[in-house]
Amino acid sequence: MTDLQQRDARSAVSVRGLQKRYGELVAVRGVDFEVAPGETFGFLGPNGAGKSTTIGMLCTLVEPTGGTALVAGHDVVTERGEVRRNIGLVFQDTTLDLYLTAEQNLRFHAELYGVPRGLIGDRMHQVLDMVGLWERRASRVNTFSGGMKRRLEIARGLLHSPRVLFLDEPTVGLDPQTRASIWAYIHELRQQEDITIFLTTHYMDEAEHCDRIAIIDEGAIVVLDSPEALKASVGKDRVQIRTADDAQAIGQLRDSFGVDAAVHEGAVTFAVTAGEQFVPRLFAELSVPIESVHVSRPSLDDVFLTYTGRTIRDAEISSSDRFRASPFAAAARR
Amino acid sequence: MTTRTSDSVAAPARAAVVEIRLPEGGAAQDVRAVKVVWQREMIRFSQDRIRILTALVQPILYVFVLGTGLSSLTRGSTGDVSLRTFIFPGVLALSVLFTAMFSAVSIVWDREFGFLREMLVAPVPRSAIILGKCLGGATVAAIQGLIVLALAGLVEVPYSPVMLATLAVEMLLLGFTITAFGLVVAARIKQMQAMMGLMQMILMPLMFLSGILYPLVGLPRWLNILVHLNPITYAVHPLRQAVFEHVHASPLALAHLNPPLTWWGWTVPTLVQLAVVAVTGMIFLWIAVLEFDRAD
Numbered sequence: 100m101t102d103l104q105q106r107d108a109r110s111a112v113s114v115r116g117l118q119k120r121y122g123e124l125v126a127v128r129g130v131d132f133e134v135a136p137g138e139t140f141g142f143l144g145p146n147g148a149g150k151s152t153t154i155g156m157l158c159t160l161v162e163p164t165g166g167t168a169l170v171a172g173h174d175v176v177t178e179r180g181e182v183r184r185n186i187g188l189v190f191q192d193t194t195l196d197l198y199l200t201a202e203q204n205l206r207f208h209a210e211l212y213g214v215p216r217g218l219i220g221d222r223m224h225q226v227l228d229m230v231g232l233w234e235r236r237a238s239r240v241n242t243f244s245g246g247m248k249r250r251l252e253i254a255r256g257l258l259h260s261p262r263v264l265f266l267d268e269p270t271v272g273l274d275p276q277t278r279a280s281i282w283a284y285i286h287e288l289r290q291q292e293d294i295t296i297f298l299t300t301h302y303m304d305e306a307e308h309c310d311r312i313a314i315i316d317e318g319a320i321v322v323l324d325s326p327e328a329l330k331a332s333v334g335k336d337r338v339q340i341r342t343a344d345d346a347q348a349i350g351q352l353r354d355s356f357g358v359d360a361a362v363h364e365g366a367v368t369f370a371v372t373a374g375e376q377f378v379p380r381l382f383a384e385l386s387v388p389i390e391s392v393h394v395s396r397p398s399l400d401d402v403f404l405t406y407t408g409r410t411i412r413d414a415e416i417s418s419s420d421r422f423r424a425s426p427f428a429a430a431a432r433r
Numbered sequence: 434m435t436t437r438t439s440d441s442v443a444a445p446a447r448a449a450v451v452e453i454r455l456p457e458g459g460a461a462q463d464v465r466a467v468k469v470v471w472q473r474e475m476i477r478f479s480q481d482r483i484r485i486l487t488a489l490v491q492p493i494l495y496v497f498v499l500g501t502g503l504s505s506l507t508r509g510s511t512g513d514v515s516l517r518t519f520i521f522p523g524v525l526a527l528s529v530l531f532t533a534m535f536s537a538v539s540i541v542w543d544r545e546f547g548f549l550r551e552m553l554v555a556p557v558p559r560s561a562i563i564l565g566k567c568l569g570g571a572t573v574a575a576i577q578g579l580i581v582l583a584l585a586g587l588v589e590v591p592y593s594p595v596m597l598a599t600l601a602v603e604m605l606l607l608g609f610t611i612t613a614f615g616l617v618v619a620a621r622i623k624q625m626q627a628m629m630g631l632m633q634m635i636l637m638p639l640m641f642l643s644g645i646l647y648p649l650v651g652l653p654r655w656l657n658i659l660v661h662l663n664p665i666t667y668a669v670h671p672l673r674q675a676v677f678e679h680v681h682a683s684p685l686a687l688a689h690l691n692p693p694l695t696w697w698g699w700t701v702p703t704l705v706q707l708a709v710v711a712v713t714g715m716i717f718l719w720i721a722v723l724e725f726d727r728a729d
Contacts (some may be wrong), residue, residue, distance in 0.1 A: 160554060183556035184455050194547035196473070198480060210469035211555040213462040214453050222451040260453035 111136045111263050111295035112157060116166030119152050126152040128318040129166060134295060134311075136262075139285075141309035142299040143399070149318040150299035151191070154267050157297070158188055171262040184212070187256030187264040191271055193248050197241040201232055201251050204240060205258055212259040226254040229291060230284050246277035250284060257292065266298040270305065282308055303399040312399075314406055321406045326399065333397045333405045336374030339366040340381070341390040348387045355384060366393070458556060466557040467565040474536065474569025478576070485580065488532060492524045492581045495646075496588060512686025517588040519690050522673040523645035525578050525600065526607060526665065530640060532577040533608040534632055536570030537615020541628045553725070560722045563616060567718055570612030571605050578604040591679050599675040606707060607668040610714030617717050620724035644669045648690045661696070664713040667706040670694050674703060 112134035119127040127149040134140040142150045155161035157170055159179040168175045171185035195204050202223065209219045227233040230250035240248060249269065256264055269285070270278040285308070289296065298309070306312045306326060313323040322329065342348040348367050352360045360369035371377045374394035382389060456462065478485075500517035507516050543549040552562050579601060585592055618635065622628045640646075642656075643665040652660065660666050670691065677687045693700040701709075 158554065180458055180556045183554060184458070188554055190547065190550065192547050194551040196543075196548045196551075197546065198477060199473070203476065207469055207473060208551070208555075210465050211552065211557060213455050213458065213465060213556075215456065218451055218453055222453055225451050258453075259455055260451075 110134060110169070111138065111171060112140070112297060113169040114157075114166070115168070117153065117156060117163055117168050118165035119149075119156060119161060120164050125318055127156070130313075130315070130318075130320050132313055132320065132323055134263075134297060136295055137293065138310045139289060139296040139298070139308065141306050141312045142297075142315055143301070143303070143306040143312050143403075144299075144315035145301055148301075148315045150301075150315055151267055152318075153315070154265055154297070154299055158186060158265055159183055184259075185262045187259070187261035189249070189252045189256045189264070189266045189269055191268045193252065195240045195248060195252060195255075198239060200237050200239050201227065201243075202236040204251065205255055208255050208258050214259050222258060222260075226257050229257070229288060230254045244277075245273055246280060249273065249277075249281055253281075253284065253288070257288065257294075260292075261294070263295045263297055266296065268299055268301070270300070270302070278302075278305070303403070306399055314403060316407045322402075329402045330397045330399065331372065333401050335370035335372045336377075336397070337368065337370055337395045338374045338377065338381075339364070339368045339393040339395075341366050342385075343388045343390065348385060351385055351387065356380075366391075455556075463557060463561045466555070466561040467568065470552070470562055470565025471569045471572070474539075474566065474573060477539070478573045484535075485577065488528065488577055489580065491531065492528050493584070495524045495527065496520055496584065500588075511690060512683055514680065514682045514686045514690055515589060518590060518676075518680060518682075519648070519673075520646065521585070521588045521590060522600075522676040523643075523669060525581055525604060526643070526645055526669045526672055527640060528581045529574040529578045529604045529607045529668075530611055530636060530665065533570045533574035533611035534615045534636060536573050537566075537612045537619055538625075538628050538632060540566060540616060540619045541622055541625050544623065545625060559725045563718065563722050563725055566616060567609055567612045567714075567721075570615070571608035574608030574611065575601055575605040578608075589680065590676055591681075593679045596675055596679045600672060603668060603671050603675065603707065606710050606714070607665070607672075610664065610668070610710050610717065613714045613717035613721055616721035617724060620721060639663060639665055642666075644673075648692065649694065650689065650692055661694075664710055666694070667701075667709040671703045671706050 110133045112132075114130060114132050116129045116131060117127060118125070118129045130149075130153065132140075142153065144150050152161060156163045157168055157175060159175050159182050163176065170182045173181040173185065175182050196207070199207070205223050205227070206219065209223065214222065223236075224233065227236055230253055232247060232251055232254065235243070235247070240251065243251065253264075253266070253269070256266075266285075270281050273281065282305070285296070288294070300306055309326065311323065311325050312329065314321045314329075322332075324332070340348065345362055345367050349360045349362075352358045352367070352369060358369045358371060360367050362368065374396070378392055378394060381392075496517050500515070500520045504511075504516040511519060540549065543552070553559070555562075579597075582597065582600060590596075615632075618631060619628060622631065642659050642663045644660060645665075649657070649660060649666075649670075673691045677691055680687065694706060695701060
């Protein structure tokens, strides 16, 4: 067994030294990562960081200039057809035929992907139910809202039971409420289907939905871990408690727990690692009655700042003149 | 789940997940892909009633306005055949030309609105997509031609079943070749506006150099060469031939208005003419596939 084949047995996506350059410009500088089956894996980074180029290479739309990638056990360069059969795709921009009905769009996809005829009806019903569009199946897509179109695209991406579903910025351009509803559907989907999800986002809060996140900046992976671990690596949680006797609480915290506390915003405030695990100990051992507790985690914004030295907002501004064009758009144009 | 928007519907009781196992690709799968791309063209065409009607305006203008207006000039030279009857088969070709080109151009829309990507990322060969598109364009063009053909009675052309069938096949063939040609052009064009301009620039010369509007008699050498180099000529001549075989007029006048097409004195048979159109279409189809294959 070759090294490549051994990798595929374990991973839904397996990437080694993957690189893409456009002339002088290096869009992706040799990234490595593995995505386990059933995992929801996120690429977090500013626009132009190389997220879409990476997803383009994994989907066989962009040819890598270096390294290898296996998706569902198939090489994205030499086994393009096999890869395509095993993946579902939801692009940043809509790829629906707006003049067809929801059902006609799905039927087109089913035929194109060779879904066995006898199963098309049931499967279509199922995916439309999952995204709450069954009742609207006979409506033309140009009557749909932005959120409904995105949901229909997710349903279509799932229609042929792919092993890996790629979502490129699944909620970009949607209002916050619709974004939340898209995530609700994605969570439901994870429960219903045995599927690996690979997504990109530049929204910090959305990365929280992933099992693991790779933070990507200027074409390279800066750090890769679970959101929890990433935040833990950044620093301690902030705990604020309101007590009957603040001075005594501060004294006890120093003596019994070795924690320096001070009063901020009218509450006893201190920083500890794993704040949620610390709180039960606090209740058990502190003799001063506690009136309220508030634990706050470092945010992914803090994580991005720590690892890249800038906020994601700063990064978006500086990268805008570096590399903007989506490789999908480029691929379809050429 | 409280954040779902109002346009959503609560998920009903869950059925068992229908697991799809896609079969290995193969010829049967490719045929399915060709068919569904073709079907989409049919659906889109049937939805566009306005396009079907507006596409009738141009032929009517050519046959009834131009054909009537110019007939005072040509009365002496067309014998007992009216200019309208002469122009009619040319106008059939014209309808096919414009409709097929318009179908090919729709791939630029597909690209602009993203749907092309849905087709290009599917696990089917590009050739299946392009072939489906071509057959779709050909069918739509032939249907449009048949709609124009409904006017035959008004220009002294009888509704003979043999003629109608012959014309249908010939129009299908011409439509195929034009769509393939249009796809070659469209492969590199990203914007609809640019495509529209380019189309006008290409269609007009093709139309004027094909014998659609005049018989290939006594042409100056340069024009004669250009007309013989234009593949559309080899579709227009058989169309006119098929119509003239069923028109009641003096054989002499008809022969004068549709003289045999010759290559260095050799009369090119109708089947060879149609073969020229078919082979041209296949070459364009092949180039179009290569062009769209470069897209990734």
